[in-house]
Amino acid sequence: xxxxxxxxxxxxxxxxxxxxxxxxxxxxxxxxxxxxxxxxxxxxxxxxxxxxxxxxxxxxxxxxxxxxxxxxxxxxxxxxxxxxxxxxxxxxxxxxxxxxxxxxxxxxxxxxxxxxxxxxxxxxxxxxxxxxxxxxxxx
Amino acid sequence: xxxxxxxxxxxxxxxxxxxxxxxxxxxxxxxxxxxxxxxxxxxxxxxxxxxxxxxxxxxxxxxxxxxxxxxxxxxxxxxxxxxxxxxxxxxxxxxxxxxxxxxxxxxxxxxxxxxxxxxxxxxxxxxxxxxxxxxxxxx
Amino acid sequence: xxxxxxxxxxxxxxxxxxxxxxxxxxxxxxxxxxxxxxxxxxxxxxxxxxxxxxxxxxxxxxxxxxxxxxxxxxxxxxxxxxxxxxxxxxxxxxxxxxxxxxxxxxxxxxxxxxxxxxxxxxxxxxxxxxxxxxxxxxx
Numbered sequence: 001x002x003x004x005x006x007x008x009x010x011x012x013x014x015x016x017x018x019x020x021x022x023x024x025x026x027x028x029x030x031x032x033x034x035x036x037x038x039x040x041x042x043x044x045x046x047x048x049x050x051x052x053x054x055x056x057x058x059x060x061x062x063x064x065x066x067x068x069x070x071x072x073x074x075x076x077x078x079x080x081x082x083x084x085x086x087x088x089x090x091x092x093x094x095x096x097x098x099x100x101x102x103x104x105x106x107x108x109x110x111x112x113x114x115x116x117x118x119x120x121x122x123x124x125x126x127x128x129x130x131x132x133x134x135x136x137x138x139x
Numbered sequence: 140x141x142x143x144x145x146x147x148x149x150x151x152x153x154x155x156x157x158x159x160x161x162x163x164x165x166x167x168x169x170x171x172x173x174x175x176x177x178x179x180x181x182x183x184x185x186x187x188x189x190x191x192x193x194x195x196x197x198x199x200x201x202x203x204x205x206x207x208x209x210x211x212x213x214x215x216x217x218x219x220x221x222x223x224x225x226x227x228x229x230x231x232x233x234x235x236x237x238x239x240x241x242x243x244x245x246x247x248x249x250x251x252x253x254x255x256x257x258x259x260x261x262x263x264x265x266x267x268x269x270x271x272x273x274x275x276x277x278x
Numbered sequence: 279x280x281x282x283x284x285x286x287x288x289x290x291x292x293x294x295x296x297x298x299x300x301x302x303x304x305x306x307x308x309x310x311x312x313x314x315x316x317x318x319x320x321x322x323x324x325x326x327x328x329x330x331x332x333x334x335x336x337x338x339x340x341x342x343x344x345x346x347x348x349x350x351x352x353x354x355x356x357x358x359x360x361x362x363x364x365x366x367x368x369x370x371x372x373x374x375x376x377x378x379x380x381x382x383x384x385x386x387x388x389x390x391x392x393x394x395x396x397x398x399x400x401x402x403x404x405x406x407x408x409x410x411x412x413x414x415x416x417x
Contacts (some may be wrong), residue, residue, distance in 0.1 A: 001141055001279045003279060036144050044389060045394070046330075046332045046391065053230055058216065058221050066231050076165065077343075079336030088337070092330055096234075116183060116184070135383070168300065175413070190373050192369055195361075197356035197361065198324075202370060204355075204356075205373075209348060236373065241318060243413045245411070252323050278280065
């Protein structure tokens with residue numbers, strides 16, 4: 001039983017933009033040499049999130065449409081009144097998705113469903129370099 | 140300190156449908172013989188989710204009403220334009236709830252609050268057989 | 279490799295009310311004497327949630343505005359028809375945020391981003407004493 005951790009850098013485009021990180025995380029699991037456990041993926045950000053869903057263009061644009069309705073950009077948000085960046089909606093969308101996902105590891109691999117991908121979602125108004133902290137616990 | 144994992148099958152009805160999985164997960168915790176730790180419950184799906192809330196008929200229908208407003212079925216979603224299943228809204232609702240919950244284990248039991256139940260929520264348009272991967276870490 | 283757990287009490291005001299718990303959790307991490315691992319924070323409640331975001335007054339009120347639109351108080355919810363408390367919206371908001379967050383530990387500290395704070399969010403209609411269960415796994 002042990003713990004293994006790596007931090008990975010990921011470049012994003014301005015939001016909403018998706019980066020499929022499944023293979024990056026799978027590679028960390030392989031290097032961790034863990035047969036059974038949990039992979040925890042974390043983005044130390046307040047304007048980006050992580051989701052697990054189907055990496056399909058329709059799903060990606062439907063998520064954007066849903067989040068634009070829930071937390072529209074430029075909607076007179078209080079955070080935008082005091083901060084010049086105009087990214088209040090990005091903070092709100094990150095609250096909806098959360099900043100971490102955790103996936104079981106079975107037989108040395110991520111136990112993802114057939115259509116599941118791990119996706120970093122950039123919500124911010126400019127391209128960013130995002131860190132992903134991947135922590136593996138198991139044996 | 141160790142890790143213990145079981146995969147359980149759960150039958151669902153067409154969405155929105157709830158399956159209270161609290162006892163199933165508690166049984167895994169008991170078999171894991173862990174006094175202190177974390178129970179991670181995961182559904183490897185893109186059209187179902189997991190929540191922790193009160194298993195009460197009003198709460199269940201209120202959640203359905205809220206999700207129907209956020210992500211209505213048959214709303215001209217892009218995913219529905221290319222996929223015959225008509226389950227775009229199920230993908231979106233799974234993004235809102237997420238596909239995993241994790242609960243602390245204390246004194247050999249799930250440290251759930253008085254009104255908390257672990258509920259698998261089927262969002263898809265037909266009954267499914269869902270797998271739940273329960274991973275316990277602790278000692 | 280080990281597990282360490284503490285339960286902390288936090289007093290809240292009526293919702294929506296935020297309590298920044300970052301230092302409380304950091305203190306538990308320090309007492310756990312773990313260099314690398316995961317900190318899991320859990321509120322055993324159905325009408326409160328946990329988020330990681332910027333602890334700034336604009337962000338806090340924007341989140342409230344967003345949640346009031348998604349799950350308005352006193353909206354003819356079914357749960358309110360049978361329960362006298364009138365907190366159906368609090369259950370719904372807890373479904374949106376979730377009741378746990380987990381944060382990586384690196385070099386003996388929470389690996390939080392620059393603007394990230396761990397915030398307990400009270401959604402209920404009266405002040406509550408909330409328990410936070412903090413579970414640390416790592417080595």
